[in-house]
Each structure stands twice: as structure tokens, then as C-alpha cells.
Amino acid sequence: MSSETTTAGDTLEAPSGERVIRWVTPAYNEEASIADLIDRMAEVSAEQGWRYEIIVVDDGSADATGEIAGAKAAEYPVTVLRNEPNAGLGRTIRRGLRAAADLSGPHDLIVTLDADLTQDPGWVPSMLARLDQGDADVVIASRYRRGARVEGLSAYRTMLSFCAGALVLLVRPIDGVRDYSCGFRLYRASTVRDAFERYGDDFVSEKGFACMVEIAERLRGFADFAEVPFVLRYDAKRKESAIKIGPTIRAYFRVIARVAATVRKPVRWATLVSAFLSIALGAFAQRALAGGVAGLGSGATAIPTLVAAAARPEVAVGLGLYVVSAVLWLGVLSRIDLAVAYPLGGTGYAFGVLLAVFAGESVSPGRWFGFALIVLGAAVVSYLGVSPNKGALA
Amino acid sequence: MSIYSLVEALATVALVIVGQTLLKRGMTIVGPIGRKPLQAPGRLLLDMASRWELWVGSALYGFSAAAWLLALSTAGPRIAYPFLVLSYFGVALTATVVLRERLTPAQWLGVFLLIAGVAVVTLTA
Numbered sequence: 001m002s003s004e005t006t007t008a009g010d011t012l013e014a015p016s017g018e019r020v021i022r023w024v025t026p027a028y029n030e031e032a033s034i035a036d037l038i039d040r041m042a043e044v045s046a047e048q049g050w051r052y053e054i055i056v057v058d059d060g061s062a063d064a065t066g067e068i069a070g071a072k073a074a075e076y077p078v079t080v081l082r083n084e085p086n087a088g089l090g091r092t093i094r095r096g097l098r099a100a101a102d103l104s105g106p107h108d109l110i111v112t113l114d115a116d117l118t119q120d121p122g123w124v125p126s127m128l129a130r131l132d133q134g135d136a137d138v139v140i141a142s143r144y145r146r147g148a149r150v151e152g153l154s155a156y157r158t159m160l161s162f163c164a165g166a167l168v169l170l171v172r173p174i175d176g177v178r179d180y181s182c183g184f185r186l187y188r189a190s191t192v193r194d195a196f197e198r199y200g201d202d203f204v205s206e207k208g209f210a211c212m213v214e215i216a217e218r219l220r221g222f223a224d225f226a227e228v229p230f231v232l233r234y235d236a237k238r239k240e241s242a243i244k245i246g247p248t249i250r251a252y253f254r255v256i257a258r259v260a261a262t263v264r265k266p267v268r269w270a271t272l273v274s275a276f277l278s279i280a281l282g283a284f285a286q287r288a289l290a291g292g293v294a295g296l297g298s299g300a301t302a303i304p305t306l307v308a309a310a311a312r313p314e315v316a317v318g319l320g321l322y323v324v325s326a327v328l329w330l331g332v333l334s335r336i337d338l339a340v341a342y343p344l345g346g347t348g349y350a351f352g353v354l355l356a357v358f359a360g361e362s363v364s365p366g367r368w369f370g371f372a373l374i375v376l377g378a379a380v381v382s383y384l385g386v387s388p389n390k391g392a393l394a
Numbered sequence: 395m396s397i398y399s400l401v402e403a404l405a406t407v408a409l410v411i412v413g414q415t416l417l418k419r420g421m422t423i424v425g426p427i428g429r430k431p432l433q434a435p436g437r438l439l440l441d442m443a444s445r446w447e448l449w450v451g452s453a454l455y456g457f458s459a460a461a462w463l464l465a466l467s468t469a470g471p472r473i474a475y476p477f478l479v480l481s482y483f484g485v486a487l488t489a490t491v492v493l494r495e496r497l498t499p500a501q502w503l504g505v506f507l508l509i510a511g512v513a514v515v516t517l518t519a
Contacts (some may be wrong), residue, residue, distance in 0.1 A: 049414075170499045229401030270428075289463060315463075322459060326452070330417060332429045338418040339489035339497050343482045346508040349515045370514025373507050381497075 005355075009110035019107040019126075020051045022189070024096035026089055027056055027115035028130030029037060031063040031293065032238035038069060042076045044121040048128075053103070054078045056115070057096040060086030088209035091368045094204035095194050098264055107203070111186050115234040119184040126228050127186040136226035137191040142179035145229035154234025171384055174216060176225040181252070191223050210251035217255065220277060266352045271335045278328035281321045283355070288318030343381055350374040406461040410481040411488050413454030418493060420447030428499035445493035475516035480510050 023041045027034055038054055045052040058066040072078045081095055093112060100110045109128070113119040119141065127139040143150055144165070150158055152154060153388055168180045173266045195203045206214045216225070332341055353371045357363055363371075411499070424441050431438045435511040442448055486505050489495045497505070 029493055147441070170503075173498055237463075253499045289459075289466070326455060330448070331420055331427045333418045334421040334424060337489065337495040338414060338493060339486045339495040340413055341500070341509050342485040343488070343505045346482060346512045349512045351514060366518040367515055370516075370518060371509045373511030373514060376505030377509075379510055380507060381501050384498055384500040384504065 018051055019109060020053060020103075020105065021045065021101040021109045021111060021128075022104065022110045023052065023054045023121070024093070024100050024110055025054070025056055025115045026059060026092035026096060026112075026342050027061065027065050027069070028059040028063045028086065028089075028092070029063045029065060029239070030115040031061070031065045031068055033117045034065050034069050034115055035072065035116055037121075038072045038076065038078060040117075041121045044124060048125055053100075054075065055096050055100055056080045056091045057099075058082045059088070059092040060084050074261075088207035089209055090204050090207040090214070093211055093215075094201065097171075097187075097204070098196060101189050101193040101196060104193070107326050109186060110189050110192055113184045117238070118233050119230070120233065123184070123228070124186065124232040126230075130226050130228045131186055133226075135224060136176070137168050137188045137223040138225050140177060140225065140227045141184035141230035142180055142181055142227035143230075143232055144178035145183060148229035148231065150232045150234065152168060152233065152237070164252065167249070168252055169211065172217070173181070174220055174225055176227060177216060179225060180216055181209070181212045182232075190217065194222065195219060202350045206251065206255050208247075208251055210255045213252050214255045249351040271332060272326045275332045275336075275341060276347065278325045278332060279345050279348045280351050281328070282345065283324035283351045285318045285321035286348070287352070288314045288321065340381055344378055350378075357365055397498060399465055399473070402461050402465040403474055406458050406465055406480045407477060407484055409454045409458035409461060413451045413458055413485045414485050415488050415492055416447040416451030416454065417495070418510060420445040420451060422493075423447070471500065472517065479512050479516075482509050482512070 023045075024043075025037065030053075032301060034056065038056070041052070041054055054072075056066075056069040056078065058069065058080055066080055069078060069080045073080070073352060079099070081099060083092060083095065096112070097110065104110065109131070111121075111124055111127075113121065123141050130139045142148055144162075153161075162301050164180070165180055171180065172180075174180070198216060203218055204211050204215060219225075262342065315345075350371050353367055418440070421427075422446060424438075427438070462474070464477075465477070482505060486497065486502075490497055
């Protein structure tokens with residue numbers, strides 16, 4: 001259970017037409033940083049002339065984070081929510097997003113950022129400028145855009161982090177996103193509200209650091225993403241990093257697998273069976289045809305060769321199987337993408353290897369290797385797809 | 395390999411690419427075939443018969459089979475099969491460009507694994 005301590009600062013009377021920017025920062029044992037962060041958020045907001053509110057979600061800190069943040073309410077519009085006990089980054093960010101979305105009008109915006117000063121609020125104006133170009137609902141401050149840098153992280157950890165990101169992108173690309181896991185983001189409040197309406201608390205169900213990947217995945221279907229570069233300042237951190245890279249990468253993939261399973265339109269069994277039946281019949285047909293044309297010579301002219309071929313029974317059987325195979329194929333094409341379905345036809349050759357085994361022919365190790373490549377390739381092509389970016393959740 | 399069989403093999407690949415793309419386009423317009431459309435087979439056949447893409451696609455499919463037969467008989471399977479492999483890549487690429495389908499980078503890797511596998515299996519036959 002969590003208890004809530006709300007400290008209202010200046011009351012916000014949002015005049016019509018003027019949007020409010022809500023800063024949401026999850027904080028766990030950040031007493032060394034939280035006061036400076038709040039000052040900085042207020043400073044940037046004032047410079048830009050924004051109407052703003054700061055929501056600090058104190059995740060059951062054992063130190064004075066909550067008290068320090070609460071005291072800032074005397075100076076700025078600060079609200080402190082407190083989880084008791086500690087509930088993890090995922091629950092914390094979810095609570096902050098929900099609170100901000102509930103307070104927001106249709107044109108309001110929500111910024112999320114870490115409380116440890118590694119993500120400077122001074123980047124938000126450039127994120128906002130990008131959002132105001134009108135083609136994005138979420139703008140991510142990205143480590144992987146021209147001009148971005150990471151300061152104060154060892155080369156080893158930078159590389160690990162980069163590889164984790166590249167791996168995720170290889171499997172689950174989202175248009176406009178390179179930095180899948182960075183938590184420094186600007187959202188249209190309406191987008192966040194839509195996501196809560198759609199998913200409820202499942203919008204962010206991951207407890208740990210992987211919640212950022214989960215949020216991106218959940219928004220895949222109905223939000224447009226864009227990125228701007230920023231400088232991630234690990235050197236500004238005032239306490240040791242708590243992130244363990246190995247478990248975090250594993251969590252990324254757990255999240256992707258889980259979200260993908262709920263979001264993806266499953267391929268029906270009937271479709272899969274039709275596809276493989278069509279491919280297998282095609283493979284039979286080819287065997288029959290290859291047998292039928294064997295020994296017809298080097299065919300100087302096309303027509304006599306075809307006529308001679310058509311007279312052979314193997315060829316007639318082969319062509320008949322082709323027709324059945326083609327009819328099944330039309331059914332398959334009506335249900336799955338051609339770019340996925342057609343390469344799957346290669347499994348016909350793996351099927352041919354199995355036929356050879358059943359026919360008692362010996363199969364060389366090289367052929368088995370080819371067989372394995374085909375099966376692996378087919379599995380990758382069929383399972384590692386994404387639903388189309390637009391309308392996936394419609 | 396003679397120029398003649400090279401032309402046949404390349405023609406097969408081109409016919410397959412155009413034919414499959416048209417068939418997919420036609421079936422996308424007809425809509426997913428499932429229990430409901432199959433309960434009204436007359437209607438379904440009429441829908442399909444009214445798509446020129448399916449007619450032309452099927453014809454090209456037939457031509458590609460004929461071209462394939464010729465290539466097999468003139469060049470022999472050892473030379474003809476590797477060309478068939480080209481068609482996997484060609485169809486996937488055309489589908490992403492013309493039909494706006496999406497393959498993830500991992501899926502492209504899968505396509506190349508499949509192609510490599512088919513090449514190995516057919517060349518070690």
C-alpha cells in the first residue's frame with residue numbers, strides 16, 4: 001500500500017489555451033540531488049515562460065528526499081507523492097505519469113526525467129521545439145543522435161549499453177526511435193491518458209529499469225516518436241549507479257516478448273498449416289517436374305522441350321500439385337505479409353532433405369548444415385516481426 | 395552456362411517477383427480468407443474472379459513454372475537452383491518497397507539465413 005502526502009504549492013489556474021508542462025521525476029534516495037534538480041526545472045520553466053508543475057514521486061526513500069522536495073513547495077509549484085514502501089522505478093514512474101495525466105488538459109505536456117542530475121532540464125526546450133513540429137507525440141532525448149554524448153561513463157559500460165540498445169532495435173524497431181531505454185522524454189499528456197485508458201495499470205507493469213522499454217512498446221501502435229540529441233551527464237551523479245547491466249538486458253527482452261505477445265495479431269494455425277502444406281506440395285511438384293524433365297537434353301529450342309516434357313506423366317502430376325499448392329498459397333497470402341510468406345517457401349528444401357532421409361538416401365553433413373540454416377532462418381522470419389507501426393492496436 | 399539458360403533463369407526470377415506481388419495485392423483487396431468467406435464460396439470466387447491482379451499474377455505464376463522447367467532442362471538443377479534463391483530476396487525486397495510491408499533487421503537476417511540454407515542444400519544435393 002502507498003500513502004500519499006500532497007503538498008500543494010502555488011495553485012494552478014490554467015487559463016484556457018495555455019498549456020501546462022508537468023515535470024515528473026521518480027526519486028529514490030536522491031537527497032543529494034533533488035533540491036538542485038527542482039531549482040533547475042523551475043529555472044528552465046521560468047526562462048521559457050512556461051506554466052509548469054513539478055511532480056516528485058518519492059519511491060520510499062530511506063533518506064530525506066521527500067522532505068527536501070516537500071520544502072521546495074514553498075518556492076515552486078511542487079507536488080510530492082510518496083510510495084511506502086519502495087515499489088521500484090516502474091511503479092514510481094507509472095504513478096507520476098498517471099497523476100500528471102489526470103491533472104492535464106488536452107494540450108498539456110509531460111516530461112519525465114531522472115532525479116540524479118544526469119539528464120539536465122535545459123534540454124527540454126529543444127525537445128519541445130521538436131514536438132511542436134507537429135509530427136510527434138513523444139520526443140525522446142536520445143544518446144544516439146548527431147551531437148549527443150555520454151559523459152562520465154566507462155567505455156566498457158558505454159559499449160554494453162550501446163550493444164543492448166542495438167540488439168533491441170534489431171528485433172523491435174520503432175519508427176523514429178534509436179534510444180529505446182532512455183527515460184528522458186516529453187509526452188503529449190493526451191497520449192499518456194489514452195495509454196492508461198487502453199491498458200490500465202498494465203501500461204507500465206515492469207517494476208525495474210526496463211519500464212522505459214515497456215512504455216515505448218505500449219505506445220508503438222498509436223503514438224509517433226521523434227528524437228533530439230542530448231548530453232547524458234553521468235559525471236553529474238552524486239551517488240553510485242544502481243543499474244546492473246546483465247539483468248537489465250534480460251528484462252528488456254522479457255518485456256519485448258511479453259508486450260509483443262499481447263500486441264501482435266497471432267498467425268492462425270490454419271494459416272500456418274496451409275502455408276506449409278502449400279510449400280510441401282510445391283516441393284513434391286518440383287521433384288516430380290525435375291524427374292520429368294531429366295534427360296530431355298540441352299533443349300536448343302523452348303517449344304519442343306516443353307511439349308516433350310508435357311507428355312510425361314511425372315510432369316502432369318507435378319503441374320497438378322502446383323495448382324493445388326497455388327490455391328492454398330492464395331489463402332495464405334490473404335492473411336500474412338508477402339515478405340514473410342515467400343521466403344518461408346525455402347522450407348520446401350528443408351522438407352526435401354527430410355524426404356530424402358525417409359527415402360533412405362544418405363544426407364551429407366553439409367546438407368544438414370543447410371537444413372539447419374533454413375529452419376533457423378524460417379523461425380527468425382516468422383517470429384521476430386513487428387505489427388505495423390500504425391494501427392497495430394486498433 | 396549458356397546465355398540462353400541465363401535468360402531463362404533470370405526470366406523465372408522476374409516472373410516470380412511480379413507474379414507474387416500481384417497475387418498478394420489481389421488477395422489483400424479480396425480480404426483475409428477464413429471461416430466466414432468460405433461459407434459463401436460463390437461470393438468469394440466472384441470476388442477473386444473480379445480481380446485482374448489475380449488473373450495476371452496466376453498467369454505469370456504459370457509462365458514462371460514453364461521458364462523454370464526450361465532453365466532446369468537446359469542448365470541442369472545445379473546451376474538453375476541458385477537462381478531460384480535470388481527470388482527470395484527479390485520478392486522480400488519488392489514487398490517492402492512496393493507493398494510497403496515491413497521486415498525488421500532481424501527478419502532480413504532470417505531471409506539471408508534461409509537463402510544461405512537453400513543454396514547449401516541445393517548445391518550439396
